[in-house]
Amino acid sequence: MNHCAKKLIAWYDDHHRHLPWRETRNIYHTWVCEVMSQQTTLAVVIPKFSDFVKHIPTVYDLAAGDEEKLRQLWSGLGYYARARNLKKGAQFIVEQRDGHFPQSYREWLEIPGCGPYTAAVIASISFNEKVACVDGNVVRVVSRLLALSKDVWSSSGQSAIRAYVDGMIPDERPGDFNQAMMELGATICRKTKPLCHLCPLQQQCLAFAGNCIESCPPKKPRRDTVDVELYALVVWRTTTDAIAIVDRTKGFLSNTVGFPLLGEIEASEVKTVLKSLQQLQVFELPSKFSHVITHHRISVSLLVVQEVYDLSMTNAIAPWSTLGFSQPFHWIASSVIASKLSTSLDNKVFKLFQNYKPHINS
Ligand code: SF4
Structure with missing residues (x-):
């Protein structure tokens, strides 16, 4: 030796x-x-x-x-x-x-x-x-x-x-x-x-x-920061106080579990379709937050969709599958959803939603 x-x-x-x-x-x-x-x-x-x-x-x-x-x-x-x-x-x-x-x-x-x-x-x-x-x-x-x-x-x-x-x-x-x-x-x-x-x-x-x-060693060369705009979709079923999450199998944050994430254009299309449905109330929260993942600086907005009536109990066709969400929604009680989220970005989304929830209710 x-x-x-x-x-x-x-x-x-x-x-x-x-x-x-x-x-x-x-x-x-x-x-x-x-x-x-x-x-x-x-x-x-x-x-x-x-x-x-x-x-x-x-x-x-x-x-x-x-x-x-x-x-x-x-x-x-x-x-x-x-x-x-x-x-x-x-x-x-x-x-x-x-x-x-x-x-x-x-x-x-x-x-x-x-x-x-x-x-x-x-x-x-x-x-x-x-x-x-x-x-x-x-x-x-x-x-x-x-x-x-x-x-x-x-x-x-x-x-x-x-x-x-x-x-x-x-x-x-x-x-x-x-x-x-x-x-x-x-x-x-x-x-x-x-x-x-x-x-x-x-x-x-x-x-x-x-x-x-x-x-020694020299600083690692930094990759150029990329700015990304994302919308987190918080679909809230008021009757059961449940929220939808998905298994993200591709795209940003693939292989994680959390809220459906949409790009800017996608979000605007989804917003238009959802607003036309009577059973839903759709609104964008006034505040957003920043989140950094490696060299991505992400600005996250929340699009809250409130199911006023339980779509699963009516003859209405739930719009989610027609909006291009490739993964099925899992409906999780909001009291336990924090334990299901697998990224800190999703935890921040949920926290922001909770802060606004009392105002949404009223
Ligand atoms: S190897 Fe690191 S800790 Fe050891 S003498 Fe060199 S600089 Fe100091």
Whole structure:
């Protein structure tokens, strides 16, 4: 084992955080926690992980489990598409592999929804395979070790970092080495105010020696922001105090559950049609809100449609299917709808609607 790897693993042995999934060699647990941890902080993941594996303890339970339960257990973690992919992966393992987990990096890459990073984490931790895990923390550590202040984020820059980590991984304990690199980035070599005096690699760090930590790695080039106008349709069945939500299978926020979303032109067409129907009252709320998703700056308006009479109880033809909504509406009691929504945008829509509800009623 090279000198750096030895120091790093020794530091990891003494200082790593005790996390529930590190106390076990259960492959299913490693997989679930890795998917949960992507883009979500550990403080949020830890209680959610314990709850998840308590209620969905095996890959068979995940493959056969119902969507509703999955959504509830995932709520608060965000990016619900990850949960759907996890379930798809579980179904693949149960149906195509008889419930046997893949045993190598290459095999994990065949699992639906499993990318190179997740495959590398599982293969190195669970099977001691010598394959580098390069996440944002590792990029930061390597950039500083090598004093890289440019060309880190391009594909050639990322390949160079991966090659460097590949060269560092020891034959013994490659999984612990990967975890140590990520842990060092998360707890010591932090984005701001790194704790260099506690770092096991300080003597090898060129950025520390050259006093240029601040500029390593360089800032990620920002993608141009795209402005988007969206209308969230809140269809409210007054007689039962139920609200319609849909499974969004395509378009913006695909693979999530929430209010039907319409573009500007679509919304204006829908508004005209709905206003012509006597059973409905349609109005646009006076205030809107802004929401940012990656490089999209979204301005969200609410189009509230109040079903004054219960269309399902009359001979009237419910207009929804004729308006181009490809997915059926699910009618959910407004008292429990918050638990069904899978994005923060939908939560904001519901909050705004609730604020206006008393005025709508009157
Ligand atoms: S010495 Fe400081 S900047 Fe260098 S790797 Fe360690 S924590 Fe990061």
